Structures are given as structure tokens and as C-alpha cells.
Amino acid sequence: MASESPNIEQSEDQPALETIVSLAKRRGFVYPSAEIYGGFAASYDYGPLGVEIKRQIRDLWWQSMVREREDIVGIEAAIITNPRVWEASGHLDVFSDPLIDCLKCNARIRADHLEGNQCPECGAEDQFTEAREFNLMLRTQVGPVEDDSATAYLRPETAQGMFINFENVQTTTRKRLPFGIAQIGKSFRNEITTKQFIFRTREFEQMEMEFFCRPEESLEWHSYWKKERLRWYYRLGIRSENLRMRDHDAEELSHYSSGTSDIEVRYRWGWGELEGIAHRGDYDLSQHSSHSGKKLTYFDPDTNEHIVPHVIEPAAGVDRILLTLLIDAYNEETTANGETRTVLKLAPEVAPAEIAVLPLSRNERLVPTAKKIHDLIRPHFRSQYDDAQSIGRRYRRQDEIGTPLAVTVDFDTLDDDAVTIRDRDTMEQIRVPINKINESIANRLAELTPHVPEMDEINV
Numbered sequence: 001m002a003s004e005s006p007n008i009e010q011s012e013d014q015p016a017l018e019t020i021v022s023l024a025k026r027r028g029f030v031y032p033s034a035e036i037y038g039g040f041a042a043s044y045d046y047g048p049l050g051v052e053i054k055r056q057i058r059d060l061w062w063q064s065m066v067r068e069r070e071d072i073v074g075i076e077a078a079i080i081t082n083p084r085v086w087e088a089s090g091h092l093d094v095f096s097d098p099l100i101d102c103l104k105c106n107a108r109i110r111a112d113h114l115e116g117n118q119c120p121e122c123g124a125e126d127q128f129t130e131a132r133e134f135n136l137m138l139r140t141q142v143g144p145v146e147d148d149s150a151t152a153y154l155r156p157e158t159a160q161g162m163f164i165n166f167e168n169v170q171t172t173t174r175k176r177l178p179f180g181i182a183q184i185g186k187s188f189r190n191e192i193t194t195k196q197f198i199f200r201t202r203e204f205e206q207m208e209m210e211f212f213c214r215p216e217e218s219l220e221w222h223s224y225w226k227k228e229r230l231r232w233y234y235r236l237g238i239r240s241e242n243l244r245m246r247d248h249d250a251e252e253l254s255h256y257s258s259g260t261s262d263i264e265v266r267y268r269w270g271w272g273e274l275e276g277i278a279h280r281g282d283y284d285l286s287q288h289s290s291h292s293g294k295k296l297t298y299f300d301p302d303t304n305e306h307i308v309p310h311v312i313e314p315a316a317g318v319d320r321i322l323l324t325l326l327i328d329a330y331n332e333e334t335t336a337n338g339e340t341r342t343v344l345k346l347a348p349e350v351a352p353a354e355i356a357v358l359p360l361s362r363n364e365r366l367v368p369t370a371k372k373i374h375d376l377i378r379p380h381f382r383s384q385y386d387d388a389q390s391i392g393r394r395y396r397r398q399d400e401i402g403t404p405l406a407v408t409v410d411f412d413t414l415d416d417d418a419v420t421i422r423d424r425d426t427m428e429q430i431r432v433p434i435n436k437i438n439e440s441i442a443n444r445l446a447e448l449t450p451h452v453p454e455m456d457e458i459n460v
């Protein structure tokens with residue numbers, strides 16, 4: 001067996017964003033989109049490892065928001081829908097960012113992103129146009145005639161899908177208040193500032209849930225969802241010191257919101273929003289009711305009254321969570337024999353693979369045995385098989401893509417029907433019999449899964 005020495009030193013600092021961008025491309029998490037044509041601003045394609053993490057993020061969200069609950073159901077609404085939806089929601093009028101141009105270099109900047117009075121591109125001071133509002137919705141034409149009546153929009157959020165289907169879902173599921181409707185899907189915004197890799201892109205994926213409740217219970221539910229959503233990020237293994245809850249000031253609130261708290265992450269460039277938890281009041285149902293002429297109320301069988309429920313909305317972005325996981329999990333360590341190794345300390349549930357099966361070499365007796373062992377494992381765990389290059393390099397590769405465990409098949413395996421399981425973080429190795437392999441892997445992965453605090457242990 002190749003022996004490795006345990007780590008003696010590890011960097012505490014966050015990696016530079018370029019380090020993450022380069023790792024993402026080199027290992028197949030995220031590629032620049034249309035790279036062979038020189039790329040396309042703020043567009044990215046996800047590679048074989050990136051799609052695995054995204055799928056895990058979506059599944060873990062769906063699991064905790066829909067499948068494990070009695071009070072929430074899911075839907076999938078159309079991306080392009082009747083433009084009147086965006087009139088009613090307020091997006092046509094007020095979904096905009098204040099835009100200014102630098103008079104010296106013509107750079108276009110979001111006024112609310114300006115720090116001080118200097119142009120971030122050329123450094124000129126106080127030389128800007130007046131701010132004007134720039135609508136963020138991406139427009140398209142539907143049908144064969146290109147006139148104004150054919151204008152439609154790519155949805156800028158998934159939330160409206162839930163509001164316009166409130167009546168349908170309520171009638172078909174017969175849910176009583178409080179209940180929620182959840183959706184995962186792509187949204188589009190013609191963002192002006194798109195730096196920081198996949199943190200802000202024009203096409204991105206959202207996971208949103210609209211929780212309808214009695215108005216008098218809405219503050220309580222807002223506080224419940226703040227805690228519950230924070231717990232979910234602990235489950236993903238994001239370090240608690242890198243997470244915080246921040247309440248919006250009155251002037252910061254979106255047009256629909258009567259109170260919003262953001263779950264924020266500490267990045268190198270400052271704290272940034274990971275998820276917004278908004279109290280939307282009765283804004284959306286009332287708007288759609290008056291614009292459509294359909295009554296969107298809930299009949300309360302206890303009081304015999306029709307009420308307009310209030311809404312609490314946790315809204316998260318899949319791409320931003322993926323970026324956060326890569327940054328948060330990234331470590332460079334110096335081992336006792338002076339080598340540096342890069343390790344992504346991802347929680348097993350969000351690692352692209354839970355386990356790698358590695359024969360010690362491409363020896364003709366080891367390879368078929370290793371493949372047989374892989375066949376035992378793969379129905380139960382997300383796994384990879386790799387026999388290219390030296391075992392040391394293959395360990396490094398698995399460390400770098402965050403695989404928590406590796407099963408090594410060596411010459412002793414042929415005699416003792418046992419394999420070695422190597423731990424990514426401690427590099428410790430234990431020997432386990434092949435007939436107990438899945439049980440051993442499951443136990444070890446459970447030990448590596450982050451502890452999630454109970455609701456009453458969370459202070460926000």
C-alpha cells in the first residue's frame with residue numbers, strides 16, 4: 001500500500017476566486033460556455049462533476065421541503081407565460097436596477113454597487129450620468145408575427161408560477177392553511193454586473209417555496225423558516241462561521257416585501273446573499289386577483305370566512321450554493337513529508353462521488369477484482385472507478401474533487417477478501433472484509449455527515 005502522512009498544516013484563508021474557477025474547469029465542475037467561440041459573457045456550462053453536485057443540491061432541497069413534509073407540494077410552471085403575469089407581479093414596472101454610465105470610459109455600472117464616487121473601471125471621480133432604471137427582464141417574441149403583442153418574457157423568478165396556480169393547487173390537493181407550494185427551475189435576468197463567476201449570471205436556477213398562512217401567524221412562520229433554512233445549510237456542511245442571517249432595512253425591501261431576511265455567506269469580496277426569506281404579505285395574491293378578475297382567496301371552514309393568505313418565501317439559487325460549497329470546502333494542506341495537497345472537504349451528501357474504487361495498479365488480477373467490487377458498491381453509493389496513473393496521483397485527484405472515501409484493492413485482497421478504505425480528510429486507512437463493504441461504507445459516511453442542530457438550538 002502507498003503510505004501517506006497525516007497533515008500538519010492547513011490554510012485557514014479562503015482561496016482566491018481564480019483558484020476555484022481554475023479547479024472547476026480542470027476537474028470538470030464548471031466550464032465557460034461556448035469556450036470554442038471565445039465564451040459568452042456570464043454564461044457557464046456544468047461538467048460531469050458539477051451536474052452531480054447540482055443534482056444533489058436540488059434533491060436535498062426537494063427532500064426537505066416537499067417529500068419530508070405533509071404541508072408542502074411541488075409544481076413545475078412554464079418559463080414563458082402570459083405577459084400579464086409580469087404586469088400584475090410588478091416586474092414590468094419596477095423590476096429594475098439603477099444604471100449609470102461613466103462619462104470617461106463609458107462603463108455601465110449599477111449605481112447601488114458603486115463604492116465611493118470612483119469608476120471601478122477607469123478610476124475617474126464623479127463623472128457619471130444620472131441614474132436611470134434598467135428593466136432586468138429578458139424579452140422574447142412568441143409566434144410568427146414580430147409586433148408588440150408578441151412580446152413575452154423569460155421568467156425572472158419562479159415564484160409567480162406558484163401564485164398563478166394557487167387556486168389550482170388548493171382545489172386539487174384540498175390543503176388547509178398553512179401550506180406551501182415549491183418549485184425548482186431556471187430563471188433569467190438581464191444582470192448588468194456579472195463578476196464573481198457563477199455567483200451572478202443571466203441564466204440561473206432557483207429553488208423557491210411560497211408558504212401560505214393566516215395573516216396573524218405570518219410573523220411566527222417567518223421566524224420558523226429563517227431557522228429551518230439555516231439548518232438546511234448546516235446539513236450541506238457549510239461552516240457556521242461563514243453564514244449569517246441579516247434583516248433588510250426598510251429602504252432595501254423589494255416592492256412586494258414587508259420584511260426580508262437574507263442568509264448570507266462570507267466571501268473574499270464581502271458578505272453576499274445566498275438565500276432570501278421574504279415576508280410577501282398578501283401582495284401577490286391580491287395583485288393577481290385584481291388583474292385577472294379571479295378571486296384568489298381561501299375559505300376558512302372554521303370561521304366561514306374568505307381570507308387572503310399571507311406568504312413567506314424562502315428563495316435560494318442552486319448555482320450560488322454550488323459556488324459557495326466549492327469555496328467553503330476548499331483546503332490546501334501541507335503533509336508531514338512537505339507535499340501540498342488540495343482537498344475539497346465536501347459533506348458526503350454534496351460530494352460528486354461518495355466513494356472511489358481504485359485498484360493499486362492496472363495489474364490483470366487486480367482490475368477484474370476491483371471492477372467486481374465496484375459492481376457491489378455502485379447500486380448503493382455514488383461512485384467512481386479509476387485505474388489510470390499511480391495510486392498516489394489517483395488519491396490526490398479524489399481529494400481534489402471531494403470524494404470522502406476510497407476503496408483500494410491490493411494484492412492482499414486476492415488472498416484475504418478484504419480491501420482498504422481510505423478517509424479523505426484524515427488519510428487514515430482501515431481494512432474491511434469485502435462481504436461487509438457496503439455496511440462499512442455506509443457507517444463511515446454517516447460519521448462524516450454534518451450534525452444538524454435542532455430548531456431550538458438556532459438563534460436568529
Ligand code: ATP
Pocket residue numbers: 157189191198199200201202203204205206273274275276315316317318319320321
Ligand atoms: P441579488 O441582490 O444578489 O441580485 P436578489 O435579492 O435579486 O439577489 P432574489 O430575487 O431574492 O435575489 O433571488 C433569490 C435567490 O436567487 C438569490 O438569493 C440567489 O441565490 C439567486 N439568484 C438571484 N439572482 C441570481 C443571479 N443573477 N445569478 C445567480 N443566482 C441568482
